[in-house]
Amino acid sequence: MLNKFFDKFKSKKDDEETKNTEEDLQQEELEISQSNENIEISEEVNDTEKVVEEKNEKSETDNEKYQEQSEEFIEDKEENKEGFFEKLKNSLLKTRDNISNKIDQVLANYRTVDEELFEEIEETLISADIGVETTLKIVAQLRDKVKLNNIQDPSEIKNVLADILKENIINDKIDNNLNVGDKTIILVVGVNGVGKTTTIGKLAMKFKKDGKKVLMVAADTFRAAAIEQLTEWANRAKVDIISHKEGSDPASVVFDGVSAMKSRDADILICDTAGRLHNKKNLMNELNKIKRVIEKEYPEAKKEILLIVDGTTGQNAIIQAKEFMNATDLTGAIITKLDGTAKGGMIFPLEMELGIPVKFIGIGEQVNDLVKFEPEKFIEAIIN
Numbered sequence: 397m398l399n400k401f402f403d404k405f406k407s408k409k410d411d412e413e414t415k416n417t418e419e420d421l422q423q424e425e426l427e428i429s430q431s432n433e434n435i436e437i438s439e440e441v442n443d444t445e446k447v448v449e450e451k452n453e454k455s456e457t458d459n460e461k462y463q464e465q466s467e468e469f470i471e472d473k474e475e476n477k478e479g480f481f482e483k484l485k486n487s488l489l490k491t492r493d494n495i496s497n498k499i500d501q502v503l504a505n506y507r508t509v510d511e512e513l514f515e516e517i518e519e520t521l522i523s524a525d526i527g528v529e530t531t532l533k534i535v536a537q538l539r540d541k542v543k544l545n546n547i548q549d550p551s552e553i554k555n556v557l558a559d560i561l562k563e564n565i566i567n568d569k570i571d572n573n574l575n576v577g578d579k580t581i582i583l584v585v586g587v588n589g590v591g592k593t594t595t596i597g598k599l600a601m602k603f604k605k606d607g608k609k610v611l612m613v614a615a616d617t618f619r620a621a622a623i624e625q626l627t628e629w630a631n632r633a634k635v636d637i638i639s640h641k642e643g644s645d646p647a648s649v650v651f652d653g654v655s656a657m658k659s660r661d662a663d664i665l666i667c668d669t670a671g672r673l674h675n676k677k678n679l680m681n682e683l684n685k686i687k688r689v690i691e692k693e694y695p696e697a698k699k700e701i702l703l704i705v706d707g708t709t710g711q712n713a714i715i716q717a718k719e720f721m722n723a724t725d726l727t728g729a730i731i732t733k734l735d736g737t738a739k740g741g742m743i744f745p746l747e748m749e750l751g752i753p754v755k756f757i758g759i760g761e762q763v764n765d766l767v768k769f770e771p772e773k774f775i776e777a778i779i780n
């Protein structure tokens with residue numbers, strides 16, 4: 397019965413390009429719902445799980461290590477706030493060097509504030525991955541503020557610039573908080589290799605630490621490895637995972653996930669998805685179908701669609717964000733790998749040009765290296 401179900405959806409997937417009308421999607425959802433009445437929720441029947449079981453012994457030490465780390469989410473503890481800021485600052489050293497130190501070098505060459513100075517600041521910000529459009533906006537505001545306050549001394553410029561950066565990303569239009577309520581479904585999107593799986597694992601541990609019951613859904617069914625890796629993180633975080641075999645319909649895994657969320661009374665459902673940008677239409681259809689299933693099956697749950705981007709890719713991450721914005725309604729982004737890059741300036745165009753709020757940043761490979769994005773602290777860490 398199960399095989400028949402998967403075969404049916406596999407052949408449907410091949411036809412996906414030509415079947416994207418409203419009626420088709422409704423019909424597909426109906427079929428998912430009918431078929432699911434006849435199958436068990438996936439953990440017991442999943443081939444991938446067997447592979448993972450064999451690997452469990454090997455990863456047991458890893459799991460213990462991650463468990464220990466999850467005990468100390470240092471940013472949560474009041475007494476560690478200062479230590480946390482130091483850690484953030486150290487993680488962002490390369491970006492800080494690229495922005496703060498370079499601005500210092502520019503300012504040191506000027507005795508008065510003139511147009512040439514503004515142009516050099518412009519070049520510095522563009523080369524620090526802040527992007528042309530965002531940089532032009534920031535420097536225009538800088539010119540205005542300097543003129544308005546009759547600032548003549550170049551050494552005052554850096555503080556004014558820091559204030560402008562803060563004003564642009566700390567405002568009512570950008571909500572950097574995750575919309576987590578009693579029942580929350582988080583759809584995680586992004587291309588391969590950006591740190592999606594690791595981030596989902598870190599998030600799951602974080603929520604668990606907050607006392608939430610978490611459930612994962614392996615809806616990146618495109619590659620067996622993606623299902624395996626997520627299962628490994630679910631084991632580490634000691635949370636349940638719903639998965640089907642490779643090649644099955646992502647929306648049907650999500651359907652099972654939502655059903656399990658209800659029956660097991662889970663608080664947060666985190667769904668991994670495949671991010672194949674080479675076929676935008678397929679990606680859009682797949683994400684829309686998943687969204688419809690969630691909306692239909694659990695309309696009252698809070699929803700987040702989080703884009704994961706790799707901070708080390710700078711402006712490429714902005715291009716990816718635009719593509720995903722066209723494919724779905726993103727509610728926020730998580731920037732990974734900011735610890736190893738000088739390109740952290742890309743956070744500004746992401747928020748200022750694209751209006752995508754950054755909710756968390758990844759500053760390392762360890763479990764507690766996913767930190768809530770606090771714009772003020774971030775700006776202080778990269779420029780002061």
Ligand SMILES: Nc1nc2c(ncn2[C@@H]2O[C@H](COP(=O)(O)OP(=O)(O)OP(=O)(O)O)[C@@H](O)[C@H]2O)c(=O)[nH]1
Nearest residue numbers: 588589590591592593594732733734758759760761
């Ligand atoms: N330094 C650093 N490494 C990170 C961070 N987040 C993830 N990584 C590493 O990035 C690599 C890729 O992470 P994955 O989670 O496997 O990425 P993915 O997007 O799921 O990749 P695929 O499974 O290939 O699609 C791993 O080696 C992670 O440890 C981070 O914030 N900082």
